[in-house]
Amino acid sequence: MPNKTFETDISNVLYINLTTKTSKVERRQELYERCIGGTGVATKLMLEEFKEGTDSLEPDAPVIMAIGPLSGIYPCCTKVVSMFRSPLTDEFGESHAGGRLAMAMRFAGYGAIVITGRAERPVYLSIHNNDIALKDASSIWGLSSTTDIGKILRTVEPVTGKRSIIRIGVAGEKRIKYANVNVDTYRHFGRLGLGAVFGAKNLKAIVISGDKEVNVPDINIYNDVYKKLYDQIVKTDLMEKYHNLGTSENILPLNQLSGLPTRNLQQSFFEYADTISGEKFADNYLIRKISCANCPIGCIHIAMLKTAFAPSHEFEVIHVSYDYELLYALGTNLGILTPEGILELIDRCERYGVDIISMGVVLAWATEMSMQKRISSDDTLGVLLKWGDIKSYLRAIDLVLESPNEFYSALANGVVFASKKYGGEEFAIQAGGLEIPGYHTGLGNIIGLTGGVRHSHLDNAGYSADQKAFKNGLSDEEIIDLLIYQDDLRGVLNSLTICLFSQAIYTYDTIIEALEAIGIKKSKNELMKLGRDIFMAKYKLKRKFGFSLDDVKFPSRFFETATTNGMIDEKRVKKAVEMYRAKRGI
Ligand code: SF4
Numbered sequence: 001m002p003n004k005t006f007e008t009d010i011s012n013v014l015y016i017n018l019t020t021k022t023s024k025v026e027r028r029q030e031l032y033e034r035c036i037g038g039t040g041v042a043t044k045l046m047l048e049e050f051k052e053g054t055d056s057l058e059p060d061a062p063v064i065m066a067i068g069p070l071s072g073i074y075p076c077c078t079k080v081v082s083m084f085r086s087p088l089t090d091e092f093g094e095s096h097a098g099g100r101l102a103m104a105m106r107f108a109g110y111g112a113i114v115i116t117g118r119a120e121r122p123v124y125l126s127i128h129n130n131d132i133a134l135k136d137a138s139s140i141w142g143l144s145s146t147t148d149i150g151k152i153l154r155t156v157e158p159v160t161g162k163r164s165i166i167r168i169g170v171a172g173e174k175r176i177k178y179a180n181v182n183v184d185t186y187r188h189f190g191r192l193g194l195g196a197v198f199g200a201k202n203l204k205a206i207v208i209s210g211d212k213e214v215n216v217p218d219i220n221i222y223n224d225v226y227k228k229l230y231d232q233i234v235k236t237d238l239m240e241k242y243h244n245l246g247t248s249e250n251i252l253p254l255n256q257l258s259g260l261p262t263r264n265l266q267q268s269f270f271e272y273a274d275t276i277s278g279e280k281f282a283d284n285y286l287i288r289k290i291s292c293a294n295c296p297i298g299c300i301h302i303a304m305l306k307t308a309f310a311p312s313h314e315f316e317v318i319h320v321s322y323d324y325e326l327l328y329a330l331g332t333n334l335g336i337l338t339p340e341g342i343l344e345l346i347d348r349c350e351r352y353g354v355d356i357i358s359m360g361v362v363l364a365w366a367t368e369m370s371m372q373k374r375i376s377s378d379d380t381l382g383v384l385l386k387w388g389d390i391k392s393y394l395r396a397i398d399l400v401l402e403s404p405n406e407f408y409s410a411l412a413n414g415v416v417f418a419s420k421k422y423g424g425e426e427f428a429i430q431a432g433g434l435e436i437p438g439y440h441t442g443l444g445n446i447i448g449l450t451g452g453v454r455h456s457h458l459d460n461a462g463y464s465a466d467q468k469a470f471k472n473g474l475s476d477e478e479i480i481d482l483l484i485y486q487d488d489l490r491g492v493l494n495s496l497t498i499c500l501f502s503q504a505i506y507t508y509d510t511i512i513e514a515l516e517a518i519g520i521k522k523s524k525n526e527l528m529k530l531g532r533d534i535f536m537a538k539y540k541l542k543r544k545f546g547f548s549l550d551d552v553k554f555p556s557r558f559f560e561t562a563t564t565n566g567m568i569d570e571k572r573v574k575k576a577v578e579m580y581r582a583k584r585g586i
Pocket of ligand 1: 298500
């Protein structure tokens with residue numbers, strides 16, 4: 001019989017120092033009992049590890065990755081939380097990814113991994129159960145495609161089963177401030193620049209696998225709860241949308257609601273939305289749907305892009321994953337009219353390993369600057385940026401990566417940096433320093449992005465509060481209450497590393513049941529308190545990083561373009577920020 005109990009596995013924290021090439025494992029049972037896992041544990045570890053004043057790209061800057069007690073053993077509990085100081089916003093960085101990583105960490109026997117230091121030369125980290133090694137990565141440093149890096153590492157680390165490979169592309173190596181970390185080809189630690197932090201540490205990749213076992217107190221009780229959850233996922237329509245069209249289903253409804261940022265948010269609807277809708281992609285380009293490990297949904301939609309590469313009908317076929325945010329960032333926001341064009345742009349960004357939302361917003365801002373003649377063709381090195389021009393955008397993406405002059409170097413630092421240097425801050429569409437996701441729905445979205453711990457739409461789903469306000473006419477205070485409820489609920493879900501798409505399944509009641517079946521007793525009140533405590537702990541971290549709501553500046557574009565709920569006035573937003581702040585006690 002296996003001798004590893006459930007608690008023993010998850011409370012192991014693996015500490016790795018790349019400078020000293022050392023590692024150790026500490027059992028942190030009290031930490032997991034108090035903070036449960038995922039974002040709760042990562043926040044506490046970051047508070048322990050972060051030395052005040054450490055820059056995001058310095059060797060001492062910690063990277064933390066954490067999973068939770070449901071990871072790998074319940075359906076849709078697939079996420080890994082990464083935490084770091086963001087090189088893009090220079091403050092709190094947190095990003096979540098699915099794929100196989102949570103499963104691999106769980107079965108390798110680690111609840112969290114803490115990485116500090118900087119390797120002397122490019123390395124990758126090889127973790128197979130208790131075997132931990134730093135291996136030379138010079139031969140894959142500089143390789144042009146993140147997909148190829150995965151293929152090579154699969155060959156040189158030939159383990160099967162519960163394995164995950166995460167890696168950076170050239171963008172991370174070059175410390176592009178919004179470089180991402182690719183997870184198992186089709187998932188990412190996308191936002192806020194974790195890829196640049198890996199690059200600064202000379203850490204090209206992590207290969208992790210394990211075949212340990214997880215014990216539960218009573219297998220029959222566990223099986224019953226598992227089956228109940230599984231049946232709700234596959235036999236009801238609660239998650240059907242994600243399997244069917246995926247999140248790109250949102251293009252048409254958001255367009256109809258005037259909540260879809262278009263051409264750098266000059267409009268909130270795209271006249272050609274029909275041509276790039278989720279339906280259009282599904283009918284003409286979709287070739288398969290895949291899932292994170294332990295998820296029966298398969299929301300990851302993969303399109304086939306056929307491109308001619310030589311005369312005589314010689315074609316190359318590439319597979320590109322797409323979703324709502326990507327169709328916005330490299331579609332509507334750049335005025336691209338064809339699915340092929342969007343897929344080509346996505347593929348280019350994927351190869352380099354950059355956050356596509358940030359890249360789309362940066363290019364949209366640059367286009368407006370160019371069209372207003374506030375930058376010259378000397379700045380753009382002759383690239384004529386204009387809406388819908390796929391070739392120019394492909395070239396611009398290459399140049400951002402190459403950064404051959406000051407202008408493209410500025411673009412590589414994000415829209416806040418670029419607009420401070422060249423002007424156009426009024427239409428640099430960002431909140432809290434982070435390029436905005438694909439929503440312009442109203443007050444809830446703006447406050448949610450501004451006050452949310454990582455300035456992400458996933459912090460508290462302000463866009464959803466706005467849609468409720470549109471239907472039911474909520475007051476500003478009611479919108480803020482919804483945001484606060486979601487802030488805390490998501491603190492709980494992200495501590496359990498539950499995919500947010502399954503939150504209709506994982507209510508407080510089912511979470512309590514799922515935890516109890518594996519020997520963890522928590523009441524609803526305890527969970528709600530945990531959510532609040534995590535939010536406050538993150539704000540403590542944000543303050544350490546220098547964030548203050550007093551310093552927030554809104555681009556005037558937010559107030560010049562109609563939202564789903566009509567025009568929004570800046571004074572009203574500022575008043576609502578104060579209300580959010582007072583209610584949250586931050
Ligand atoms: S719904 Fe999608 S993102 Fe969520 S776990 Fe399943 S495949 Fe992964």
